[in-house]
Amino acid sequence: MMRLYKRSQPSKFWIYAAPLLAVVLTFLSGLLLFALVGVSVPDAVYAFFVEPLSDRYALAELGVKAAPLIMIGVALSVGFRAGVWNIGAEGQLIVGAIAGSAVALKFYEVDAIWVLPLMCAAGVAGGMFWAAIPALLRSVTNASEILTSLMLTYVAALLLSYMVHGPMRDPDGFNFPESRLFHDAATLPLLLDGTRLHVGFAAALIIVLVVWIFMSRTMAGFSLLVAGAAPRAGVFAGFGKHRAVWFSLLFAGGVAGLAGLFEVAGPIGQLLPGISPGYGFSAIIVAFVGRLHPVGAMFAGLLLAWSYLGGEAAQISLNLPVAVTNVFQGLLLFYLLAADVLILYRFTPEVVTPASGSLNTDTVS
């Protein structure tokens, strides 16, 4: 029997080693999974892990996928540190995309430089509005933001479906549930010619930098950390609990809304019924794997973007369902949570003596 013993202080080594261990274990489990599903393991490894990084275009695609993951992951990690569980970023992303698209379609004929900034502002506002609902309900009625923000994600998905089937449908689109294709003035500039890598990726890196400075160098960032680590101490120090709730949700909502706008104004170019393969949910994993730190979230965002690309490649070349990606992401979080135990605890073989054996009954095998 092994028993858990609390360390006198957290292990510095395992804070950084746990994510790496989790990645290795996920990779090995992936090999096992491929073997069980009956695909050739070397082919699967090539398709899933190598192909997505094989050339310039593929690397640019990694950036395209990583942009929303990094943005939202960084924003969520701020809230998670403050003890605010916004798990409805997917809904905030969708509403941001709808709001930004409304601007793009409203000024469909206008070819002006201010169209895109206005769309971005609308995207941020849309995401913030959607996140303000759980913030309001939490601060006024104490309703759990976990459940309200998630319920609002379902509502947002249905709202998007209504929009592309109804008011925002392309009038010349033969009744397909799609909006018009956005004009050039309403499309994001590219960072690399011949690819789909757009300025949203640069924006994601800027957000990483800003949040890093905010959390480590400002009083407001510190008060958020206190609110999460020691809520009562936070209240005595004058950092209201409600402020953390409002700030975390509005910030993540705004960033998620912007990410949603980037999707429709960037790689997609119009409003569709499905604009996100679950970026808002994967960003939760990004935040955890990134150790709730902005720089960590950047690496984790790239890692999860890789898993999305691998899933797409495996779908095309091996005929595997694209859901493989979600399996990998779920496994990664599982392993990370399990490996994290080593930060605060160590495993030691249990010494069974007649005297202590009867007391320590709650052992972990």
Add this chain to the structure above:
Amino acid sequence: MTSDAWVLTALTIITAATPLVYAAIGELVVEKSGVLNLGVEGMMLAGAVASFAVAHVTGLGYLGALAGAVAGTTLAALFALLTLGFQASQVAAGLSLTIFGTGLTALLGQPLVGIAFKGVPEFAIPVLAEVPVIGQLFFRHDLFVYGSFILVPAVAWFLYRTNAGLTLRAVGDSHDAAHALGIQVLRWRLAAILFGGCCAGIAGSYLALSYSPMWVENMTAGRGWIALALVVFATWRPGRLLLGAYLFGAISILQLHGQAVGLEIPSQFMSMLPYLATIIVLVLTSMDRGKISLHAPRCIGQPFYPAS
């Protein structure tokens, strides 16, 4: 409406509520033991896909339900390993269970998409089934529905009328005190988590074998999350939970009847109703802090590490 139409409506409410009853009563027991498992949606999906696969291969619907219960319990065991064994955050572990369950079931369920299943047989209870209205409402169902009628009173009896139930509630209210009394906190919590997984698995089985006998990716459509909200709505009391489940059953079938009556509301807005209703009842319940603090398990969400 004629009385026949009323009976028919009531029947659809009962069937729509049944998966919620199972999932929510299981989660209620889990939360009473002081654990918050946000993985209900994932466990329901696992139950749905496993039950459908087994029922499709063997042709035996109720054998499928057993497989669904096992699948839900298996995922719950994974959650227990992380939270009880490895002291992981219950919120994060529950979320990862849902994400993992969604992906895994989509992967494993791929070959099952588009296959029809005949559904599970109903058992009319002799004599009672012949009683007008009441017989139709309560005594002509499949075993899932009968089970849901029995399960809630049984859990209520267990929690409030047995020593074991008292112990479980003690573990949820103060794990340190329970530990000091020599109660094996982690074992009680493990049992509660596995029971919750079993119930969620059966809830998923009911969806895939009886409610709409087929497998569709993500077919639970948020019912696992609604079940979590129902536990709060019920303020952790089984009786109110039953009431809440039927209320939600009624709301979720409104969209069908809205179309039948010819309401000019887009279908998407009608489909939003269960989710919006969840938010509204959550808000109304959460405002009543007295009720919450009276009935909520005090240790909910806190990992237990034995001090001695």
